[in-house]
Amino acid sequence: MATRHFLTLLDLSPDELRYLIQRAISIKNGLKTHGPTYTPFANRTLAMIFEKSSTRTRVSFETAMAQFGGHALFLSPRDTQLGRGEPIADTARVLAEMVDAVMIRTFSHEGLEAYAAASKVPVINALTDDYHPCQLLADVMTWTELRGSVKGRTAVWIGDGNNMCHSWINAARQFDFQLRICCPEGYEPRQDILAAAGDRVSILRDPLQAVAEADLVTTDVWASMGQEEEQARREANFAGFQVSETMLDRAKDDVLFLHCLPAHRGEEISTTLLDDPRAVVWQEAGNRLHAQKALIEFLLLGRVEG
Ligand code: CP
Numbered sequence: 001m002a003t004r005h006f007l008t009l010l011d012l013s014p015d016e017l018r019y020l021i022q023r024a025i026s027i028k029n030g031l032k033t034h035g036p037t038y039t040p041f042a043n044r045t046l047a048m049i050f051e052k053s054s055t056r057t058r059v060s061f062e063t064a065m066a067q068f069g070g071h072a073l074f075l076s077p078r079d080t081q082l083g084r085g086e087p088i089a090d091t092a093r094v095l096a097e098m099v100d101a102v103m104i105r106t107f108s109h110e111g112l113e114a115y116a117a118a119s120k121v122p123v124i125n126a127l128t129d130d131y132h133p134c135q136l137l138a139d140v141m142t143w144t145e146l147r148g149s150v151k152g153r154t155a156v157w158i159g160d161g162n163n164m165c166h167s168w169i170n171a172a173r174q175f176d177f178q179l180r181i182c183c184p185e186g187y188e189p190r191q192d193i194l195a196a197a198g199d200r201v202s203i204l205r206d207p208l209q210a211v212a213e214a215d216l217v218t219t220d221v222w223a224s225m226g227q228e229e230e231q232a233r234r235e236a237n238f239a240g241f242q243v244s245e246t247m248l249d250r251a252k253d254d255v256l257f258l259h260c261l262p263a264h265r266g267e268e269i270s271t272t273l274l275d276d277p278r279a280v281v282w283q284e285a286g287n288r289l290h291a292q293k294a295l296i297e298f299l300l301l302g303r304v305e306g
Pocket residue numbers: 053054055056057058127135260261262
């Protein structure tokens with residue numbers, strides 16, 4: 001089987017992505033019923049390169065490999081030769097001689113692509129400045145678990161046109177739902193990513209208008225990792241874009257609220273929003289484990305029945 005990478009949601013076909021979501025739900029049910037008894041990857045290893053901080057991504061990938069019977073290696077540039085200038089492609093060739101797959105969280109998406117181009121084993125994007133596709137697997141899984149097929153539904157992104165927003169745009173393309181993006185002027189998503197989604201995605205400026213009759217509302221921090229020095233300016237520019245309970249009241253009665261987390265209460269969300277029953281962010285975070293298990297399994301074994 002040719003090596004498959006997962007750098008964006010566009011690396012898998014819509015059919016493969018739908019399979020992955022159903023497989024993730026099935027893996028989750030199996031874990032609940034039987035405990036971690038499904039161990040298809042005994043003694044197999046996943047290298048995890050983290051150039052940015054993480055809680056959920058590290059814990060979910062590491063737990064996934066442990067429950068699968070394998071092992072994950074946490075690699076920080078602070079204590080590997082990557083941090084001392086060893087070329088990315090050399091690292092990719094070396095790791096591929098030893099591990100079964102590699103997961104990378106880094107800044108430059110082009111750097112990730114360069115790594116993948118030199119890797120004989122599957123490479124998974126665990127967040128770049130431009131995309132966060134693993135999070136979208138968990139998000140669409142959560143939405144599907146709670147509301148059934150997402151096809152033809154309407155999601156609303158409130159806030160920065162960032163890496164998460166770009167992955168929501170790709171999700172709208174691949175899973176065939178409508179996405180309204182509501183951001184302040186100057187914080188739009190990348191034009192090429194937006195244009196490729198055609199009329200599935202629209203840009204709005206008024207949050208209350210954007211959430212009207214929505215099936216799902218989601219947001220993210222106003223300053224992402226690497227933008228810490230812009231925090232104060234962004235807080236000013238995003239005033240009025242805080243998602244609150246009263247904003248959700250404008251959406252459908254059964255609206256869901258998602259947030260990839262970590263959240264900044266009092267900034268992009270009201271201080272109490274995560275306590276509202278419409279917010280399903282803990283289930284969403286937990287689904288990182290199951291969705292990434294389905295992803296690892298797919299990249300290493302292809303489709304698995306059952
Ligand atoms: N949502 C997410 O990727 O969380 P971490 O940064 O904690 O991994």
